[in-house]
Amino acid sequence: MTGLRAHVVLRDRDVDVTIEVGPDECVALVGPNGAGKSSVVEAIAGLVALDAGGIEIDGRTVDGARRPVPPHRRRVGLVAQRPDLFPNLSVARNVGYGPRASGRSGREARIAAQEALAVVDAVGLSSRAPATLSGGQAQRVAIARALAAGPAVLLLDEPTSALDVEARESVRAALGTAIAGRPSILVTHDPIEVVALATRVVVVERGRVVETGTTAEVLGRPTSAFGAAFSGLALVPGTATGTGIALDGGGELASATPTEPPGGAVLAAYHPTAAVVTRDGDGPVRTVRSIEPRDGLVRVRAGELVADVTVAAARRLALASGDAVHLTVPPGEVDVYAPGR
Template sequence: MSGLRAHVVLRDRDVDVVVEVGPEECVAVIGPNGAGKSSIVEAVAGLLALDAGSIDIDGRALDGGRRPVPPHRRRVGLVAQRSDLFPNLSVAGNVGYGPRSTGRRGREARVASDRALALVDAVGLADRDPATLSGGQAQRVAIARALAADPAVLLLDEPTSALDVEARGSVRAALATAIAGRPSLLVTHDPIEVVTLATRVLVVDRGRVVESGTTAEVLGRPTSDFGAAFSGLVLLAGTATAGGIALDGGGELTGRTRVEPPGRRCLVAYHPTAAVVGPDGTGLLRTVTALEPRDGLVRIHAQELVADVTASAASRLGLAVGDDVRIAVPVGEVDVYEPRR
């Protein structure tokens, strides 16, 4: 197939994952720390030897045989958390390193370097020493260095995680240019990067793919706990009813969407800020199990239900762990759906 197909099996890390990236796709890989995300990138780049499986780029087998193709011959561009520019070379020298290592010399390598720097809006940095660059500038140069070698696949391993908020915007813009028309694999913890860059998402947990789908599917209708947490949603399971869902924990939520016919297993998602909390009323009765600060709000865990309220509302409610509370979610905020297959 055109693009990337990788079956990565790393027994000592308990990773067994299949990843496919189409010719013009950017696939985001998300998951908790230690799930195996960076191991996948390192295996595709040739930095980790497979125990089993295979890696193909544009139909060319890179692993799975007796002699895996070495990293410098894979036509894979890697941008990691740190730019790791060569300190003894200028910016232009860093970016031109890839073309020179493949046999292009002098003017030809400089043309490739200038073209790549232009793509990330960094031509003006060409003669600078890497030590004089800001973090955002250095990362844009690292992206240019990967592009100058004309990679068949671009690997992005948390490319903005080490940057401050101000620098991330310009680097995301450079990444958007870099991935255009090129198969790309993006490992990230940043929802903005997923929304702005990825066409599909894989959720990896404990070395296995636990959810996959388009970006809209995974962020809007998650089926895994991590996918829901990444999207900021509360995810619950239950049984479809005529009006919504009967929760496994008891009680029913009425939804703006429904699953037909009633009686089928289904999921429901809602945003915790939509939940209405009170000591009485028509909401579902639950017991408060935890209270925690959350981005300027107070998060109320009431068994499997979750609600975010303002600090003043939490003070007015006077809740404590062990108290009974009622939680209601407006119909328009309740999305009931079937798990993806």
Template sequence: MTAAHTEAAGLVAHVVRHDRDVDVALTVGPAECVALIGPNGAGKSTVVDAVAGLLALDAGEVRSAGRLLADPGRSVPAHRRRVGLVAQRPDLFPHRSVLANVAFGPRAAGRSGREARLTARQALAAVGVADLADRAPGTLSGGQAQRVAIARALAADPAVVLLDEPTSALDVGARQEVRAALRSAVAGRPSLLVTHDPVEVMALADRVVVLEDGRVVEEGRPTDVLARPRSAFAATFSGLVVLHGTATSDGLVLDHPTTTDGTATGAAPDGGGSLASGTHGVPPGRAVSAAHHPTAALVTRADQDGTGLLRTVTGLEPRDGLVRVRAGELTADLTLAAVAALGLTPGLRVRVRVPPAELTVWER
């Protein structure tokens, strides 16, 4: 990374922890929100804790706006890093009012009581909870308490904002309001968002970094990573099915079946045919990847006329009001009525295809 790039970046972190087998380097622009996603144990919490000052480095460094916060020989204390952390739980001081909770940061930084209270009221207004200033934390709903926690982070005027699964403990109704507050928190600041929610990524992030086994395996704009995932986790995260095969003049033929996590099964293809018609502009014979949503897949019985890849139904699973039909490495989400009409049962031979408009294909 060049010196100029380091100066321009809001946050530059290279986090190395040998005991956790984590070696992650990432950069966050001065007004950029980067979503950090990956399976449990991938290293997300290690990166967040290192940036926050809660975990020492074995190698690498952490810089904020060019200021060195940590390397293997030194570490600026967490309270002097100007890092605002919004975690899963608000953890408000129960014996202080909402206003006093939010004013705590600026007061601890040396501001007068009057200045701290003014800053706190501005932060509460920014996230839409100014009317809660005199309330006790114990009287707040989960969504209200989390918005107060966001205001508390803003009031401390952080140079970097860390959002560690900030809506995971909330019900669906509260998440939308909290996301609006989070947009205020990340505006104009380098921000790192850890989340398992694709909606949150699309709503807040400018870029996505995917971790697996303590390493960066993919990164890019949310629309690119979620629509054309190249890693197994990104495919699972986006809810898409990603398959690998070869473009033909008639469509896409899978060379080797893969499991739902994108790994090869080693088995021979179960049957001929194409997943979809058309080549999507890819010359025949090229190795390609293809992504589609499970609801886009069309299933017909093999004993009826139709097109698509010939497979055997291996499982039927209820899923979010639909039935997930697994046929080898292929996956389709159908309504219960459609499953009943087709008479689908494990062991039945079927054909699976995807309309060309529903399939995104790219060369590998």
């Protein structure tokens, strides 16, 4: 397979991650802070030495049993959070720096720079100094700089996290054009970015892969705690019944479309805004663990269940930690599936 194969083992960082990216794929690498995502990217780029494992790019081993190939010869393009453009060079010369450093003539470097700037719709910035650029413009130039070197793999390490919402849209569009037809890894905390750019998702926690699947699978039917949190869903384990799921913590949630054979281990996913919290009535009984504001709502954590209720509802219920509450979810909002999907 052309593309990227990497088994990254970094013992001092407790990272042991295997990832494969097809020739036309963008794989999103997601996980909590400190999970090891950036360490994987740095190892593939050659900025961190492997302790074990190996890295193969476009059929060529660049790290492993033999002496590692230096970063500038790996044909890896890296776009990080900050553009870090050379302040004393124009935009065109910034973008042409990579081709020029690799031995191409000045004319070839200029052509490569203009072609790369055209990809990210930034040709008009060619003569500008980096200090005159907005954050979004500078990041589009950074993407062009990575493309101008003709990378076999593109690594995007939270490329929009330092930008405002408006700038993110233009940079995201540039990224979509840049990754077309080349293997790419996207590290991000933004689900919108994953939906817009990635074909597959790999979830990493504590330096290990805990979930992998297509974007639709991981965001729609997550099997890991972080995958669920990332997609905005509540995820609870239990046993399949003829009508839904018997929760491990007691009680049941009905599903409008139960598809798993009764008796097997399953997961139930629902959006917390669909849950209804009452002092009495039907539904599983749980003890409130915490109450916290969240995006204009109030998040109620009760046992392993989660509900997002309005401020008015929370005030009316006068909820406090330690209270017993009933939590129900409409059957049409509950998706029950096997852990292996």
